[in-house]
Amino acid sequence: MRDRENYVVFLLDQNRYALYLTAVERVVHAVYVTPLAKAPDVVLGIVSLHGRIVPVFNVRRRFRLPEREASLGDRIIFAHTGRRLVALWVDTVTDVIECATCDVTHAGTILPAMDYVRGVIQLDDGLVLLHDLDAFLSLDEEESLDNALEANQSP
Template identity: 45%
Template sequence: MTPTPREVLLFTLEGLRYALPSADVRELVRAARLTPLPQAPDVVEGLLNLRGELLPVLDLRRRFRLPPRPLAPLDHFIVARAGSRTVVLRVDRAEGLLTLEPGAVDEAPSALPGVGYVAGVVKLPEGLVLVHDLRSFLSEAEALALDTALANAPGAS
């Protein structure tokens, strides 16, 4: 059986390219003001009220050990599925969808041991792109802390 091509959404942070499986992406929106979420784990930047839905914004810069940067009007938000949870990722720029040919993704990158939230590596002419798996992005402790913070958030139902 021949594997079918996959699509990924390419995005950049600090000039570095990353990707998410397109099946995990719900929508792209422009950056908007965030509401602080007390008691949330450090990886949560705040809350976004998206058409009445309160969504946690994950701080990719912190997770990827990149320098912090204030929210800018030209930043993009990627609304995506992280397992059963909908989350928002603040990125410098969403570049668009890329269709990958079968075999283009190294599903088990041996050069990246211990990086649990990387689903694979794509080799592009411009360089390597890490494809992230949001289902394993939050540790169990972070997910529990986030659940508690969301339950106690003002306006939470």
């Protein structure tokens, strides 16, 4: 087991979230997102990354944060879940940090049902919520997304 991990930190409003760096493929400036009919509400649409069609998730909606207009400073984080490559629309990416695994409090020890949060990273300047990408979509949403993507590929 590793005693230190690297994380990509991003913002939604003033809230800080993180993903394991090993899950992140790349971060890009926001681009036009093509709407995807019949996709779950949390899916903004799709984009192409080097020929791969990737669903773009509205992380604000998933965390029940207020919607806001897209900004030129917004970023898209391409990351791997256990099942697929996904894109997360975020306000900005602030940092890549390294911290000891002992500085991460697992979500289950705080509250048993912290949806979409794997843990909390304690830094000198505050807390960062460690995002659980594999729990981002429910099984029903996962199936709905698969059907929408399949329908999009049909001629």
